[in-house]
Each structure stands twice: as C-alpha cells, then as structure tokens.
Amino acid sequence: MFIAQVIAQPNFLYQSCLKNGNYTSNSTYKANLNQLLSSLSSNTEIDYGFYNSSYCQNPDKVYAIGLCRGDVKPDVCRSCLNNATNLLPLLCPNQKEAIGWYDYCMLRYSFRNIFGIKENPSFYLSNTNNISANIVDQFNQDLRTLLDSQRNRAAAGGSLRKFAVGNATAPNFQTLYALMQCTPDLSQQDCNDCLVGSMGDIPQCCNGKQGGRVVGPSCNLRFELYLFYDSTADTVIQPSPSSPPLVPPVSPSPPSTNSPAAKGKESNKSLTVIIIVVPIVAFVVLIISICIYLRVRKPREKPESDEAVDEITSAEALQYNFGTIRVATDDFSDANKLGQGGFGAVYKGKLSNGQIIAVKRLSRDSGQGEQEFKNEILLVANLQHRNLVRLLGFCLERTERLLIYEFVPNKSLDRFIFDPIKSVYLNWEKRYKIIEGIARGLLYLHEDSRLRIIHRDLKTNNILLDSNMNPKIADFGLAKLFALDQSEDNTNRIVGTFGYMAPEYAMHGQFSVKSDIFSFGVLVLEIISGKKNSCFRHGEKIEDLLSYAWKNWREGKALNLVDSTLKAGSTNEIMRCIHIGLLCVQENVADRPTMSSIVLMLNSYSLTLPIPLQPAFFMHSNIESDPSSQWEYDPKRTDSDQSKGSLV
Structure with missing residues (x-):
C-alpha cells in the first residue's frame, strides 16, 4: 500500500502548552519528566500503540500517555513517540503539562493524574x-x-x-x-x-x-474523500485481557436440536461454503474495483486535499491539462492577473468544479529540462505545512510552464502592513500570530521536513494571508536544497531582494539557514513598525529601518519603533519580538539564532534572551537602488551554478 511509504515520516501537527504550572531547569520534576519520557515507549512487548505510565511520588510525580494511530506498525509507533518525547519539551519549555500531536501519534504529560479522564478536543x-x-x-x-x-x-x-x-x-x-x-x-x-x-x-x-x-x-x-489510513491494518477490536471476550450481537434463534455429530457435519459444511464463497466474492470485488478505477481515471482537474500527508511519488499525478488551466483563467486575461514577479505573472483561476486556484505562468527562458522541472515540482509538492502555500500541480506543454497553487484570498502581507488604511486591521494579536506562523513555516523548511530548504527570498510580498489572516510562505523560485548535514553553500549568482538579504550573501554569495534567519528578522521589525527596510525620513535624518531600530534599542526607546496604528497590545510581547528581530539581523552569522531557538523564544517567556549586537546597516552599502527591489548580481555565472539545488 502507498501509505507504507510515508508512514515512517509523520508530520508534526500542533502542540498545546498548558499553563497550569512551571518547573525549573534543575528541579526534581524535570528530572522525573526526563526519566519518564526516556522510558515511555521502551516496552517492546506492547504492540497495540498505547503507553501510559507515571514516575515517582507526589509532589513531583509525572504522568504520561503515548497513543499511536491504530493502523501504524509498532516500530513506526515507537519512532513517532521518540520524536515527540524529544520535541515536545523544547516546544513547551518548563511547562508541567503539554500535549503534542503528530499524524501518527500523540504524546501527553502532566503533573496531575490524566489516566481514564475524558477531556475536550483542542x-x-x-x-x-x-x-x-x-x-x-x-x-x-x-x-x-x-x-x-x-x-x-x-x-x-x-x-x-x-x-x-x-x-x-x-x-x-x-x-x-x-x-x-x-x-x-x-x-x-x-x-x-x-x-x-x-x-x-x-x-x-x-x-x-x-x-x-x-x-x-x-x-x-x-x-x-481519499484513503489516508492503511487499509491492510488489523482493525479488529481488542478486548482487555482481564475482561471477557467481546462478542458481536446476534439475532435470537430457536434452540438447536442437533446432536454433537450433526453439529460437526454442519460445521464442516459451513466451512466448505465459506472456503468456496469468500474467494469468489473477493475476486468479484477486485474486478469491480479495477473497472471503477479505469472508468474514473482521467487527467486530474480537482486538486488533492491540503491536509493530505500521503507522499506523491509521481510527477504525472500532479499534471494538469493546459486547456483546462487556460479556460480556468479566461485565457490568462488581465482581469484575472493577481500580480507580476521576477519569474512570471500570477493569475486567479476557477476550475469547472468551482475550485479557486492561483496559476503562476513562468518565464520561458529558464533553460531547465523537462525531467528536471518535474523532479523539482515533485519535491515542492511534498512540502506540506499549514504555513506554506501548497503547490497543487503543474502544466508543461511546449514552452508553457505553469505552477498551480492553492488560492490564498487576502493576498500578500505587504498589502496590509505598509498600507495606512489596511494596517489598522492588523492589531497586535494578528501581527503576533503572523510572526509565529512564519517562524513555524521556516522551522519546517529548515529542520522538520525531509529536505533542508533555504528559501532565499523571504519578504512581505512572499507571505500570503488566508481568510483567517494566517500566514503562508510562498514563492520558492530562489530556494535551494541542502543535504540534511549541510550547513552552508555559496554561489556566483546572487539573486534576491536586497533589503532582506543577509550581508554575507549580498556581498560574498554565501548562504545558509542563517540567511533566512536574517530575512526573518527584517520581517519581524517591518511587521512591528509598519515601515519597509528602506531609506525613510525621520525628522532631519534619512535612515534605514535596521539602523533606526538599533539606535532606539540602544537608547532604551525601542517602543518608538512600534506602528502608530497599534492602539493596544502587550508591551512585553512587542518588546520581546523587537529583541528577537534584532538578534536575527546581527551581522555575524554565528550570533544569529536558529529557527528552533526562535520558536522557543516566541513561546517561552521564562527563556532569557541574549543581548543583540549591532545589525548590518544597509545605509553603509554602495548600492544606490531601492533596497526593497529585486536584483541580480552575476559576475561569474556558470551552467552548473544555475541549476544547482534550486527549487521551482
């Protein structure tokens, strides 16, 4: 079954850090929690996916539950729980009670007894x-x-x-x-x-x-409306060893008058009938299934579910018919044009079933081969996270190359954050949610997906907002694939948006996960201030956003940075985000935090943040163009560099 190909790669879904008590780093509770989590799934005699245990005595007793989805195999179950025991305490640092959900398992621990107690969905x-x-x-x-x-x-x-x-x-x-x-x-x-x-x-x-x-x-x-579980798994209800076996209800029948011998003959007769009938029924069902499959199989128009976690193993499964997309976009009419980027125009489309899509019509001079294009499509399509825009498919016909994405109705963040009228709709609560969502999306790209991906063009234009103003990272046109143990790379072709580019990349072509961290820091400061990271007049001075933020931070006036449209908000939360933003844009690569550290900083106020050092000021650059514009510097461009590890 295809489910077996992905069942060993469970996606992390969500965590709930319940604020019912904290523990300190050197406390007995933490030691007990570590001991319990390390031993939770070690019982190899358990093969039914439910682990419940407690450790030590009150007041530092810890209770834990591990539950795997009923169709996963024991080794996959234990692997999922082991991942959860490592990740959950990091996501909920110092919290005595927390719950983490993966696709195939759940981990829960608490200082109170949680066994046999029904609690509401989250x-x-x-x-x-x-x-x-x-x-x-x-x-x-x-x-x-x-x-x-x-x-x-x-x-x-x-x-x-x-x-x-x-x-x-x-x-x-x-x-x-x-x-x-x-x-x-x-x-x-x-x-x-x-x-x-x-x-x-x-x-x-x-x-x-x-x-x-x-x-x-x-x-x-x-x-x-698709098969998302392993249909071959044993779903027979298992009774408790201490309880009488569960028997399915049967209709009342008159008492039997057959003798034991007669019963034996009847039993043999029934067995014979079963042996004959079952294969026939199975064969008929198989034939019918094949016929239905062949009947309904056709070029796909309807996108797969956004929540599908089944690995797509064939690019052809993602391919759309060009005529279908041309009709959906009204022949790529200007009325349906959503925007124009460095790699092509984006159009709104509507399929015949009512599904709204976004279609990116790529420029025709990429020089990329057909198979390479398909391979990269396949990689991007298997990136599935709530804070990434989902690639639904593609179209490849002659010189036409189209990317079909989920449609995100509120367009990009820059249309709100830099607009004096629309910005009032983004109160601090919404802005903080956007910052958190971008951080989680980047954490997935850098550390949690099966690939390590550097986005390289993170900016407000590439953060789309759904109907609930949740952020989705978009546009992987400049992204680079890294091996999981690879930390950095360099290029002679420096492409991107200057106001967001890390200095080591802009000046020397060196990029790493810390390049995206720098861009994230710029984003955070832009979201807080409502100002672009470009030159603006402040009183008699012309400054860029980073130098303005740093100067006010040094003078103890960091709140001067806050957007004037923010009428209310948590001052401590805003100050912490300014602090995190400045940590991200430090000039020295080694001084910038990782995305996992940033997620922890955003979720834990007990975590002490390091003191930021001076950021890289773009005013010191000799580039005189608008720092927010997209540019390309290519002194020694080579064919190998052009195709190396890029994503569509």
Whole structure:
C-alpha cells in the first residue's frame, strides 16, 4: 500500500502548552519528566500503540500517555513517540503539562493524574477543498451515518485499543473514508461521549469541506474523500485481557436440536461454503474495483486535499491539462492577473468544479529540462505545512510552464502592513500570530521536513494571508536544497531582494539557514513598525529601518519603533519580538539564532534572551537602488551554478 511509504515520516501537527504550572531547569520534576519520557515507549512487548505510565511520588510525580494511530506498525509507533518525547519539551519549555500531536501519534504529560479522564478536543484541521453546493446535505448525511457506525465500533473496544476505520459511498460515486479513535483507558461511555462531542464540532470546522479532523487529548476523528489510513491494518477490536471476550450481537434463534455429530457435519459444511464463497466474492470485488478505477481515471482537474500527508511519488499525478488551466483563467486575461514577479505573472483561476486556484505562468527562458522541472515540482509538492502555500500541480506543454497553487484570498502581507488604511486591521494579536506562523513555516523548511530548504527570498510580498489572516510562505523560485548535514553553500549568482538579504550573501554569495534567519528578522521589525527596510525620513535624518531600530534599542526607546496604528497590545510581547528581530539581523552569522531557538523564544517567556549586537546597516552599502527591489548580481555565472539545488 502507498501509505507504507510515508508512514515512517509523520508530520508534526500542533502542540498545546498548558499553563497550569512551571518547573525549573534543575528541579526534581524535570528530572522525573526526563526519566519518564526516556522510558515511555521502551516496552517492546506492547504492540497495540498505547503507553501510559507515571514516575515517582507526589509532589513531583509525572504522568504520561503515548497513543499511536491504530493502523501504524509498532516500530513506526515507537519512532513517532521518540520524536515527540524529544520535541515536545523544547516546544513547551518548563511547562508541567503539554500535549503534542503528530499524524501518527500523540504524546501527553502532566503533573496531575490524566489516566481514564475524558477531556475536550483542542483543535481542528479542515481540507481546503469544498463539496459542491448541490450535494452538501447528502454528503453530510452520508458522513454522519459513517461516523456513527465507526463511533460505536471504536467505543466498544477494550482497554488495549479503541480504534475504528471504515468507508462508505458518498455522492457522485465517491468514496468517503473515516477514522475514529479514543485513548483506550476511557470507558466505553466516555469514549462514545468524547466522539459525539467531536462530531458536534464538525459543522464549526469542516462544514462543506471534503475532509477534516477534530483532534484532542482523549479522542480524535478524521474523514476524507481519499484513503489516508492503511487499509491492510488489523482493525479488529481488542478486548482487555482481564475482561471477557467481546462478542458481536446476534439475532435470537430457536434452540438447536442437533446432536454433537450433526453439529460437526454442519460445521464442516459451513466451512466448505465459506472456503468456496469468500474467494469468489473477493475476486468479484477486485474486478469491480479495477473497472471503477479505469472508468474514473482521467487527467486530474480537482486538486488533492491540503491536509493530505500521503507522499506523491509521481510527477504525472500532479499534471494538469493546459486547456483546462487556460479556460480556468479566461485565457490568462488581465482581469484575472493577481500580480507580476521576477519569474512570471500570477493569475486567479476557477476550475469547472468551482475550485479557486492561483496559476503562476513562468518565464520561458529558464533553460531547465523537462525531467528536471518535474523532479523539482515533485519535491515542492511534498512540502506540506499549514504555513506554506501548497503547490497543487503543474502544466508543461511546449514552452508553457505553469505552477498551480492553492488560492490564498487576502493576498500578500505587504498589502496590509505598509498600507495606512489596511494596517489598522492588523492589531497586535494578528501581527503576533503572523510572526509565529512564519517562524513555524521556516522551522519546517529548515529542520522538520525531509529536505533542508533555504528559501532565499523571504519578504512581505512572499507571505500570503488566508481568510483567517494566517500566514503562508510562498514563492520558492530562489530556494535551494541542502543535504540534511549541510550547513552552508555559496554561489556566483546572487539573486534576491536586497533589503532582506543577509550581508554575507549580498556581498560574498554565501548562504545558509542563517540567511533566512536574517530575512526573518527584517520581517519581524517591518511587521512591528509598519515601515519597509528602506531609506525613510525621520525628522532631519534619512535612515534605514535596521539602523533606526538599533539606535532606539540602544537608547532604551525601542517602543518608538512600534506602528502608530497599534492602539493596544502587550508591551512585553512587542518588546520581546523587537529583541528577537534584532538578534536575527546581527551581522555575524554565528550570533544569529536558529529557527528552533526562535520558536522557543516566541513561546517561552521564562527563556532569557541574549543581548543583540549591532545589525548590518544597509545605509553603509554602495548600492544606490531601492533596497526593497529585486536584483541580480552575476559576475561569474556558470551552467552548473544555475541549476544547482534550486527549487521551482
């Protein structure tokens, strides 16, 4: 099954750092927590994916639960939990209670007893693709029926596993898949109630969507119009060893009058019938499945789910028909043009099923081969994170090269942050959420994805905002692939946007993850100030943003940097973000923090930040053009450098 190819690469989804108590770095609680987490999944006799344990005695006792999705194999389960035990304490430093969710496992620990206690769901994820309006009611009815049946099966499970998967026919001959699971320490009633509550949240998170998840500490559910779980996994409900075996209900029947011998003959007869019938039924089902597949297989127009985590192994699975895209964009009309970048124009499009897309029509002089183009498309399409714009597919026809992305309705951050009217819609809470989201997207690119990717063109124009003003990093036209153990590289072709470029890259062509850190720092200071990192007049002086920020920081007047449209906000939070921004734009590469450190800084106020050193001032550069403009410096360009590790 294709699911086996990706099941060993679980994506981190979300963490909840519950503010119910802190511990210090040298405390007994921390030592107990480390001991418990290191031993949580070490019991190799457990192969059903549920680990619950506690360590030591009150007042420093620690409780922990590890739960894997019911269809994953034991080694994958333990690998996922081991990743979680390393990551969660970093994401929730000094918090006595925290929960982390991956695609295939959940880790939870606390200072209080959490065993056998039902607690409410924490967050939702929804598929970005919509159900056609004329079938929503029927879809919801089919979904409810499917979830009800799987809820009963999951709740009826024993103390080893409460898990169920299944599928049903949805409108337009589609197949609807669903998964439901509880922590098996819950009672049947508590599991049932938890899943009922989760189902009640579907209208709020996923109404009219092709898929969604409701995920919590005690139970979770997911549904999609594609197969997202391992259908070969054993989903038989496992009873508790101390409980009588669970038997499925049967209809009453009259008492049997057969003798033992007669029963034996009848049993043999039944066995014979089963042996004959089962292969025939299986064969018929296989033939029908093949026929349906061949019937519905055609050039894909409908994008896959934004929440799909199944690895795409063939570029052809992403290829669109050029005629389809031309119709969707009204032949690339000016009315549908969203913008123009250094690598081509972007158009809004609408597919025949109502799906809104963004189409980037690449310039025709890239010189890149067809297979190389497809390979790079495949790499980018497998980058899946809520804070990255999702590449849905591509079109390659003669000289035409099109990239099809999810459509992000609020366009780019610069249209808000630098607009005196629109900027008032971005209060501090929204700006802080944008900063956090960009940081998480970069952390995924630098450390959490299977590839190490340097974006190289991080700027406000390339941060798109969805309908809820959540940020999504876009435009990988200049991105570079690194090996996982590679730290830096250099190039003779220096391309990018000068106001955001790290000095070592702008002057010497050296780039690394710290180059993106520098750009992130510029972004943070721009988001706080509402000013571009370019020359602006302040009183009698003309300054760039970094020198202005540094001067006010040194003089103890950092709040002078804050956008005047911000009427209210957490002063401590704003000051901390200014501090982080200045740490990121330090001239010395080694002095800049990593993205994992930045995420910790944004989420933990108990973490002491180092004192920033002087940033790189662009006023000292001899480049006289607008620092925010895109430019290219290419004194020794070579063919090998042009194609080395770039992403579309």
